[in-house]
Amino acid sequence: MGAVLDTGAAVTDAAPRASEPLLRVEGLGIRFGGVCALQDVSFSVMPGMVCGIIGPNGAGKTTLFNCLSRINDLHEGRIHFNGRDLRGIGAHQVAALGIARTFQNVALFDRQSVRKNVETGCYLGFGGRHFASLFMTRQGRRDRAEIDTRVDELLEFARLRDVAHVLVADLPFGVRKRVELARALAMRPRLLLLDEPAAGLNHEEMEELLGWIRQIRDRMGVAVLLIEHHMSLVMRVCDQVVVLEFGRDIASGTPQEVAANPEVIRAYLGGDE
Numbered sequence: 637m638g639a640v641l642d643t644g645a646a647v648t649d650a651a652p653r654a655s656e657p658l659l660r661v662e663g664l665g666i667r668f669g670g671v672c673a674l675q676d677v678s679f680s681v682m683p684g685m686v687c688g689i690i691g692p693n694g695a696g697k698t699t700l701f702n703c704l705s706r707i708n709d710l711h712e713g714r715i716h717f718n719g720r721d722l723r724g725i726g727a728h729q730v731a732a733l734g735i736a737r738t739f740q741n742v743a744l745f746d747r748q749s750v751r752k753n754v755e756t757g758c759y760l761g762f763g764g765r766h767f768a769s770l771f772m773t774r775q776g777r778r779d780r781a782e783i784d785t786r787v788d789e790l791l792e793f794a795r796l797r798d799v800a801h802v803l804v805a806d807l808p809f810g811v812r813k814r815v816e817l818a819r820a821l822a823m824r825p826r827l828l829l830l831d832e833p834a835a836g837l838n839h840e841e842m843e844e845l846l847g848w849i850r851q852i853r854d855r856m857g858v859a860v861l862l863i864e865h866h867m868s869l870v871m872r873v874c875d876q877v878v879v880l881e882f883g884r885d886i887a888s889g890t891p892q893e894v895a896a897n898p899e900v901i902r903a904y905l906g907g908d909e
C-alpha cells in the first residue's frame with residue numbers, strides 16, 4: 637500500500653505554490669428558475685487541507701459540488717482551481733485537471749467489476765494519454781504497468797481485494813461507496829470532493845472513513861472538500877469548515893470557530909446536535 641500513498645496528486649499542471657489556495661471560489665451564484673441555489677459564495681482551500689461544507693438540507697452543498705465538477709454552469713462569480721478559471725473547462729476535462737468526486741447516491745459502472753471501475757478512474761486521470769496503454773508501444777506498456785500497480789494499491793487501500801472481480805451491481809451500498817472512493821483516488825486528484833461519504837455507515841465504518849480521509853490528506857497530499865451531516869466526523873477531520881444556509885455562506889473558520897458561531901448554532905447545529 638506504501639507506493640500509492642506516497643505517490644501524491646499528480647496528473648495536473650505545475651503544482652500551485654503552497655502559500656496559494658488550490659481552490660478559490662469568488663462570489664459564486666447560480667439560480668434554477670426562481671430558486672437561488674447559491675448566492676455570493678466565497679471561500680478558498682489551501683493544498684492538502686480538508687474543508688467541510690455543512691448546512692441544512694437544501695442549503696446548496698451539492699449544487700456547489702456540481703459547479704466545481706462543471707455539471708452546473710455558474711451564473712455569477714468565478715472558480716479558480718490550481719490557477720485556472722474553471723469557466724472555460726468542460727465536465728469531461730475536470731478529472732484530468734485534478735478534481736475527482738464521489739456522489740451522494742454512488743455513481744459507478746454497475747455492469748463492470750470493481751477492478752474495472754477503479755481502472756477507469758486511472759484512465760480518466762491520464763486524460764488523453766490513456767490511449768497509449770491500449771497499444772504495445774514502450775510508453776503503452778509503461779502506462780499499463782503503472783495502472784495495474786495503482787489499481788492493486790487502491791484495492792488494498794479501500795479493502796476491496798476480495799471483491800476485485802465482483803460486479804458492482806452485486807455489492808451492498810457500503811462496499812460500492814468504497815469502490816467509488818478508490819475510483820476517485822485512481823484519478824490522482826489534487827482535490828477530492830466527497831458528498832456525504834458517512835451516510836449509512838456504522839460506527840466502525842465511520843472510524844475507518846476518518847482514517848482514510850486523514851491518509852488521503854497527510855500521505856497522498858490531496859485536498860478534500862467534504863459535504864457531511866455527521867458533525868462528529870466534520871469536527872474531527874476538517875481543518876476548516878464553510879457553512880451554507882439558503883445558498884449563502886454564513887460562516888467559515890476552524891471547526892471550533894464555526895461550532896461557536898451564534899449564526900451557525902441558530903441555522904444548523906441548534907437543531908441537530
Ligand SMILES: Nc1ncnc2c1ncn2[C@@H]1O[C@H](COP(=O)(O)OP(=O)(O)OP(=O)(O)O)[C@@H](O)[C@H]1O
Nearest residue numbers: 668671672673691692693694695696697698699700
Ligand atoms: N436541477 C435543479 N433544478 C431546480 N432546483 C434545484 C436543482 N438542483 C438544486 N435545486 C434547488 O437548489 C437548492 C439547493 O439544493 P442542493 O441539492 O444543492 O442542496 P443541499 O445542501 O445539497 O441539500 P441536501 O443536504 O438535502 O443534499 C434547493 O432548493 C434545491 O431544490
